[in-house]
Amino acid sequence: MDVKVETNDESVLQKQQSKQHSPIRESLNVNILDALPINIFLEDQDGRTVFANKVTCESNGLTLDEVVGKTVFDIFPNKIAKKVREHDLEVWKSNKLITKEEITGFKGETCYMYTGKTIVQFGDESLLLGFALDITARVKAEEKIEHMAYHDALTGLPNRWYIHSYVETFIQKHPNKKMALLLLDLDHFKVINDSLGHQAGDQLLQEVSKRLSKVIDKSECLARIGGDEFIIFLPDVNSYHDCYLLCEKVNSVMSEPFLIGQRKFTVTTSIGISVFPADGEDIHTLIKHADIALYRSKASGRNGFQFYNPTMKTYANERLDKEILLRQALERDEFVLHYQPKLNLDTNQIYGFEALIRWDQKDKGIIGPGAFLQVAEETGLIVPIGEWVIRQACLRCKAWHDAGYSHLTVSVNLSASQFHKHNLEKIIVDALTESGLPSNALELELTESTVMHHPEEAVRTLQQLKKLGISISIDDFGTGFSSLSYLTQFPIDTLKIDQSFIKDVEENQANAAIASAVISLSHSLGLNVVAEGVEKEEEMQFLRFRNCHFVQGYHIAKPMQEEEVFVFLKQLM
Structure with missing residues (x-):
């Protein structure tokens, strides 16, 4: 007589359920399915697991015997299990393969899965065959690539x-x-x-x-x-x-x-x-x-x-046109240098010239720097233009020396962009070497604002330049409101009084006081002093009386083209 034994022992139920589906499991090539790196499983219509391959079991931390007979509600949190079961029922209803990418948050980690489910037949029994591939690495790689494509690598x-x-x-x-x-x-x-x-x-x-x-x-x-x-x-x-x-x-x-x-x-x-x-x-x-x-x-x-x-567009178009013309001017060698002499008030002799850039536009004639230097500065063209000026000035001064005027010097204005270039020293060395000009015949002029923008860095740069044997001059002195404490730290040779303080200096008490103060300061610091923009004899006499060393301006001579320099020098002999 058969005796039916009822039990609530879960392990016994699992064994019974496992035996119940053993023909199905035996018909599967378990070794092949276990070797695949994706989750593969079979479920009956009630959602109970019939089979799960090795990856599926390991991902849930269970053995095959522990998985078989279980539903998703036994394995996953209720919220996730409910969502999975709804998807299962959708597949049973449609009897079609349904695939999708989904995000799961099981065990506190966000995972991206590519899943697929369909209905298959094992003899007379219909089962749900499912697979799930972890595509987290791929998705995160794609997100990273997309982020890199749409975000700045430096700032994020x-x-x-x-x-x-x-x-x-x-x-x-x-x-x-x-x-x-x-x-x-x-x-x-x-x-x-x-x-x-x-x-x-x-x-x-x-x-x-x-x-x-x-x-x-x-x-x-x-x-x-x-x-x-x-x-x-x-x-x-x-x-x-x-x-x-x-x-x-x-x-x-x-x-x-x-x-x-x-x-x-x-x-x-x-x-x-x-x-x-x-x-x-x-x-x-x-x-x-x-x-x-x-x-x-x-x-x-x-x-x-x-x-x-809208009125700004006209200005922008003009600026763009000027930038294009400036680049063409460099390529076509349209820039020229004019030279303004500097007079030694003690000897009453010309001791040097300041090189001043001009733009020779064939159709418009000679154009002064005020019409194009700002655009050159904004566009960075000031750097190659400045290099050209240094080379040309050195070559011209060497020509004066070769003609018998070996006492002459040439001074060149440096822009802020040039001064802060790392290769400035090399540019100057190359210009001196190419021309054969002695380094003591070259003077670099920098505005007060240029050296005061980063004074500590300026001191180091000036010290390196001084080692070359060239002279350093601070141009437009008095207009930059700089700290006088830095003046003693800069390795400079000359202060140039801005021409705004020289104009009508014999009548304008404020200008007279400033000019006199700069001259006195220069004497105290052992520096040379040059007064710019001298246009009248009265201004020159004022400066001579106060022992200003050097002057330049229209009263001595206007800036002249290079071929006019020799004529001017011969007239002085």
Whole structure:
């Protein structure tokens, strides 16, 4: 007589269920399925597991015997199990293969799975066959690639491609909203990069991005679009005053000095602003017009902001045309040097000339530096132009020496960009070597503002230049409001009194006091002193009486072309 024994022992039930489906398991090639690196499993219509391969068991921390007979509610948290069971029922209902990518958060880790389920027949029994492939590594790699494509590697901010896509999409969704684009550029960043090195420049850009991130709210977007240029997108602007307030915030966070390495310095920004839809109806036009406003901001003295208006386009087009012509002028050798003599008041003899650049436009004649040097400075063309000036001046002075005027010197003005270039010393050495000019016949003139921008760095650069045997002069002295304490640290030879203090010096008491003070200061420091812009005999007599060493200006002679120099020198003999 058979006796039916009822039991609640779970292990016994599992064994019974396992035996129940053993024919199915025996029909499977378990060794092959266990070797596959994906989850494979079989379930009956009630959701009970009939079979699971090795990867499936290990991923759940169970043995095959522990998995068989269990449902997803026995293995996964209820929230996940419910979602999985709903998917199972969908497959049973459709009787089709259903695949999808899904995110799971089992065991506290986010995983991306590619899953597929379908109904298969084992004899008379229908079972659900499922597989699940962990694609987390692939998805994260794709996310990383996408992030790299749309984010700046240095600062982690969105990049040009991101902001273009973001703004274009926003405009399409909200065509009636007023929006604004702020284009920011660091003032004199190239000088900082050249003087402190690219590593310090990169560190500065990272610090700037952190500060700018603090001034925007969650609805606004900050991006670095290249070099030292940043964009802030304001998606909802009530009035121009909103842009003004944000610019004030930017100026405020940028006002604190930056500490890069062991050095502290202040960096300012220039900002150009365009507003949608008045200044453009797409991202490209908005950026172009913001860029035009940015350059107007720089032309107005930097450390400020400008809203775009259509009249600026004329200025921008003229500037672009001038930049193109300047590049062509370099290629076509259209620049020339004129030379203004400098007089020694003690000997009443000409002791040297200052080289002054001119642009010989064949159709317009000779153009002075005031018409093109600012554009050259903004575009970086000042550096190759400056190199050309140094070479030409050295060659010309050597020609004077060869003609018997070996006492003459030549002075060349250095721009801030040139002064902070790492290869300045090599450029000067090459020019002296190429020309054969003795180093003591070359004088470099730097403005007060150039050496005071980064005085500690300037001291080191000047010391290296002095080792070459050349002379150093501070031009336009008195206009830069520099600290006199640095004057004793700079290895300089000469101070040049700015011509604004020489004009009508015999009548203007303020000018007379400043000129006299600079002359006295120069004597005390053992420096030579040159007065620029002397145009009248009364001015020269004033300077002679106060023991000014040297003078130059129209009263002595106007700047002259190189062929006129020999004529001028012969007349003095």
